[in-house]
Amino acid sequence: MAEPVLVSLIQAIAPLLTSTATDQGRQLLATGRDVGWLRDELHNMQNFLHEMEVSRIEGKGSMATEAWIGQMRDIMLDSEDIIDIFDAGHVDGCCVLGHLRTRHDLGVQIRRIQTQLSDISRRRTEYAVQRPTEVSDRWIHGLLASSPLVHDKDIIGLDRDLAMLLRYILDDGMELSVVSLVGMGGVGKTTLAKKVYNHPDVKKHFDRCSWIYVSNTMELGNVLRELAKGLMRIPSGEVSSLSEKQLQELLLSGLDNKRFFVVFDDVWDTGLWDVIKLVLPRKDHGSKVLVTTRNAVVADSVVDTKSHVHRLPPLSSEDSWNLFCKKAFLQDGMCPDGLKETAKVIVKKCNGLPLAIVAAGSMMSRRERTDTAWRHVLDNIQTDLSNSKMEVQQTLLLSYVDLPRPLKPCFLLLSVIPYDSEISRKKLVRLWIAEGFVKENADETLEISAEKYLMELINRSMVEVAIVSCSGRVKACRVHDLLHDLAIFLSKNDRFSTICHEKDASVSDRRISLQTSGVSFSNRNKKRLRSVFMFSNSAQDVLECNIVARSFRLVRVLDLEDGNVLELPNEIGGLLHLRYLGLRGTKLKKLPRTLHKLHQLQTLDIRRTHIKKITFEISCLRNLRHLEMKQGDHSIHVPIGLDLLYNLQVLTGLQASATVIHEISNIPKLKKLSIEDLKNGDAEKLCSSLKNLKELLYLSIFLSDGTDSLDLATFKPSSCLQKLHLSGSLRALPDWFSQLHSLTKLRLSFSQLQDDPLPILVRLPNLLFLQLNRAYQGRVMKCYCPGFSKLKIFIITELEGLEEWDVEEGAMPSIQEVWIMLCSKLTTVPSGFQSLATLQRLRLVGMPSSFLCRLGEHGDDFIRVKHIPSIEIIPRLG
Template sequence: MADAAVGFVVEKLGNLIVQEAINLHGVKDEVEWLKEELETMQCFLKDADAKKNKGDDERVKNWVAKMRDVAFKAEDIIDTFMYYKLRRQQGQPGCIGFIKRFVFMFDELVRHKVHVDVKGIKVKLHQLSESKDLYGIANIGETFGTTSQHVIPISPQLSDDIDMVGFDDEKKKIVQELVDINNANRAVISIVGMGGLGKTTLAKSVYNDLEVKRSFNIFAWVIISQQYTIFEILKGILSEQSKTSPEDTIQTLSEKVYEKLRKGKYLVVLDDVWKEDAWTELLKVFPDVNNGSRVIITTRFVNVAKIANPTTKPHELRCLDEKESLELFLRKVFPNQKVETCCPTYLVDYAHQLVQRCGGLPLALVVLGGLVSTKPQTQDAWRKVVESMKGQFVEGGERCLEIIALSYNDLPYYLKSCFLYFGCFKEDRTIFAKKLIRFWLAEGFLPAKNGKATEEIGLDCLEELAQRSLIQVTNRKYDDSVRYCRIHDLLRDVCIREAKENRFLEIYQNDTANCAARRLIIFNEIETLNYSNSKLRGLFYGNSNNLLPFRALQGQLGRFKLLRVLLLASSDISEFPSEIKSLIHLRYLELEIWDLKEVPSWIGHLRNLQTFILFCGNLKKISDSLWTIGNLRHVNLPSLLLRASRPPPPNMGNNVPKNLQTLKWVYAGSWIGNALPKLTNLRKLCIYGVSNDDADALSSSLQKLGRLTSFSIDGNEIPSDNIITAFSNQHCLKKLSLSGSLNRKQLPHNDVFPQQLVDLCLIDSGLEQDPMATLGKLPCLKYLQLGRDAYIGKQMICSATGFPQLLSLEISRLYELEEWKIEEKAMSCLKSLWISSCGRLKMIPEGLKNVPLDQLEIFFMPEEFETRMKENIGEDWYKIQHVPNISII
């Protein structure tokens, strides 16, 4: 991690020299010297880190730690200097006669402080430089800016099923137990094995099996983990289709779960159960109505399995044999190629050596395969990987941890910092990629690349971590970029271990923490924050699932002058904490304060703010000063679903934040005509309260937003003609959502409709003419949602060869729809179909039998409609018998 700290600081010094060259005055020479010295020392760090990780010498470990501390000290000097510089710019003395003398004295003091601090670093660097020869630390030629080999992005089509090797027999046994018609009792089936052995992968393969999908009609998958709460587990079982409310308790949720499950034959997976209590607390919500319902438990502990089902032997997973291990390894190194022929003969021996080191542990094989996939296919490159591994690995999970550490150590310096940030999230949590990248951006971790936006570089970093199998991509967006990801708990263990050792972060527990850590994470309620490090860069206090009392932070926030990232989820305040005003280094500010009424005027003091995200329920005022922050990139205000009142529209004036890329959940107003045309860097825009009065201004403004990729509007009346015409010649817009009555009852001709759309959502449109005639001709459309009276006609026709790229179609609450036709070769790529609450629709279309569906979900449809689809006996069964995954609720 020392190379990550040094590399990061060297880049920051370079940026400071370039951006502040005119203003640095006497400080510039000091900063340039510091950059050059750290750059030189970085050349020795890879060898030092390698020696440290092999445990060659305790003195080398100390040398690396001291080098890291020097880098942190240099970063503190830079940020402190910039803090004083910004504070001077923002607030000079009130008496005009003393301004010049004050500024002169201030500059002299700052320059003197920087000089003294750099002088101290010079002494430490000189000592470290002399001692490196004593410890045998060599310059192995890696200079600043070196990155890994070219990475082939992970394919969106790759699934967990591809990684399942060696468990086919076990899968057959479990499937047979699940679908056994001779056992009508509710049964619990357990999969047991050490971490990294493939329990979840096997369970997913069983869960998605065609025979299993057709044997149950209610499904739920919930991750339990070590720090579970019964409340969150119950919400997970209820899933998106069942309503919950803020007033729900464990008792009310238990009743809702019980009622949901007793209405059908259910299959529920409880993944990663650590404690016996988890099952005993949940047992009462799983009804046994003699219909063959099942529960699958995955756990590392045999005693958990025995408590859940003492009469049936659990499925205890074994390690893979050498043949299976080689197959899994080669699948990762050479994706989408035949395992038998993919590996060049001159590399086969090295492949066997690498596989043997993994001891048959699937996660170790996958991670090591991900590492090797980034290397050139040469004997020299593969031999170096073999040599970098220890001769003797310890058994079991520790072996896996060693291999994960090897893959981590192979990362470029900036990716190490990006990977360690996963430790800021709770175990087994799904992580929003966009949020993670904005954290990285705020911290300055993302390297500059000519011609690429910083957010795009962040997505590249995620893809590389995914290819290396250090993270898992769980969901992708309409453009195939990462939407959500997660990290295996063993990988998270390594992440947190490295992060703590290198002072990257600390998880606050029992009122104690390493006060030298640069980031502090507080998940649980505390009385008072006992933390003395004023150089803190990131503070994470609570989250959306756990709002914490603010009293623990009262009077303490202002101490962290160098804070760049602040996430504050608090339950007992109704105002912006005034101490935030002094945190002028903040780049990322996310507040979840439900009673917040106002964004204060001093928000404009946060001149470095890039991301501002607000969750609250009754916001009444947003200060105009927010829009004077020139560095603003992303602003998310509370959505319509979260608030009880309508805040005023923004008043941006003339000083608009021209770097703004995301503006979400703002109300329509005069700003649409005055300020919106100036936001030429906008990529994502969401406006509420749009009406026909905004038609001309919106149309004129949109034509000037040439970089817009995603646009969403909500209103009682939507001026569709003006909007669609404004987009007809744009090539960046990929996603469009219109929620509200359109000002005409039919869509315009398809030549006028934006041809480049990939994702389209129409809700409450009130269209009287079938929209499919226009939409079916959009050549790039992949995702389509028609919801709540988007179309109020009785017949809908998907014409022959229409929707050539469509992958997903959602039809919901089209209350007047009676007949739907799919003509020959229409929807030739459709994989997912969702039909919900269309009460007059008589049957599924005949043409569906020719559509290559993978998944069909039916919700809240009439009993007659569902009866026609019953397996083997329904009148419409022949239309969908080819679909592997069918869910009817």
């Protein structure tokens, strides 16, 4: 049977191998040496293109230079394609005929590129520019490795504006009133509005609060859905199925008896505002709305007898100077006399805009402190620009130029996320790694290197911190809209990425972000695509059209998070370069078996889907680093082969079994493990396996339903364990709890502890977060002094037997938040709360009326809580 196939194969490849076809045959077969040459040449092209880019941005290029750069970029992109296809052939070159044809095609293309480079190099001297001083990579050394800390930044020059806005928002007027905050981009509107929104007095004053970013592209339906989620607390899944009319009726009826506060950030359109205000009840409950806008027409359109317009001016010269010095001279905030003249001109060109001042100050903090070096920067801020907005953009552009080369693509990738969206630190780091932006370093993991990149972008004020953990570590970040505009502009200009809003968009860039429902894109140059991000409901159609047609065959990143994806086509197994597959929040029920072909895959995220088991050969994914499967209501069955995933660092949502428990002991790089449905009979085996995980930082163990108790007595925790979540009956805390010296976060759920756990837990020297969820069955709980010296957040939920909670004076000296939820027998505020001077927020959920009535000004426990800035009372969850 094999003979006819062999004959046809020989006949097919004979023209490529005969001596009479040497020029068209052997010499045109792409060899490793050819591709090696192309890799070196690509590196040279990238370096030279970077230098030309710097000169072009600094205004030293010509129209001829622009054309030359465009030609060079096309050659560079084609070279990247060839290298990727060649590498894929080596990874999956199972078909001899197809492999030889591919090598022949690549050989032809390499010869064509050699000719193009020879031609373009002859003209290189015509566009030669002075090579700029290269930014040293030393910026990366000495930064915090895996725990970048963020400190609160002082807001300069906004105190008076804050006080005035609070007066408007908290006045005693009972009719719905609107405050409009207007000012140019970068002047600090959003910063000021957030200080109002998060102010403790505001949280106390209103029943419901919601923040909605509007932007110039948001549609009415999306605004209404955000209102319903924020003010009505309706889950996203329910809101998405409602029509605009249903949402309007829901808001008008549901908010009828509520005092609410809504911030509409960055409103551009008076027409959209005219519709929005119709769905807000105008009953006499004292509700307030704050609108931020750059458009004075929009600001004036909200004005009536009960409204206010607050115009936010740029910072004064004095405040601008103080803010600049604070960022440029980090040690003492003092400008040397020899730099003052030049520094003041730089500050003046920022036109009082905090964003530009912070960016300029951060950039200059890294410059040599000589007048010559500073004047070089000043010379690059074009002085002939008559428009102040253009001067600000030029300042921000120079901040981009000043970035070390590895950070530039990292910043540009933020162009693909929607305006004012937050992106988690973990996701951003993984995307950078998948894109190949992060340099290999023998001394640290790619993840640690990438987090250093992020911290450097934050320090340079190119990225803002959105959410911080109790340990001060960045959890999520965002980009200011002016910097977002800059990233989009640069990305489009350099074919780095494009944003698709039109219904039929053409694609010739490396990355595409779909942000409009019903969008599709044409076939032109889709072969160049490396990353696809979908933030719309078009995901299923786009997938079927392009994966099946092999348009995505060189894609490295496919992010479909929260997309309307019902199934993945089997052809996805042909995406041999795929490194990041984001399926979180989709409607998938199963994964194709062909996923085992994705040998380059580093991240697979199937959280919040309907998938219950993995059916493909997981052991084939040897490069997998992050396997995220946490579902909430079920765990994921994984077939044998986990122990072959030597690079795996994150494994969550895993269903326990004897085989799985044995295999995880052979994954030495594992740093995060979440295992569920554990039977008590397997607990001792799990403890034995965990001994081998010396780098484990996070551990979560959930017992299966009906298991009597969790016996973890033989567990010997890693000395570096930082986060621990145990869900299941313990009866008593194991002896090893006292050894958790590095632990910062602890959750105990359904533990059925008979004895007060706090005398043991207070010994944990670095604990920052503690949650007890149905964990303790006793009547009395006591915090002793000294104890919990670093604890910032303490949450107790459904401690049904708890009647008394005492806090000794001096205990919990760093506490910031306390949540008490559904503790039905606790009738008084814990004694000693009055000594918690650092406590900022007390949240009470579902507490009995006998407890709540003691909190009022004339209540017995008022003296214990009157110093707490924010007390939030919620009758029940939801």
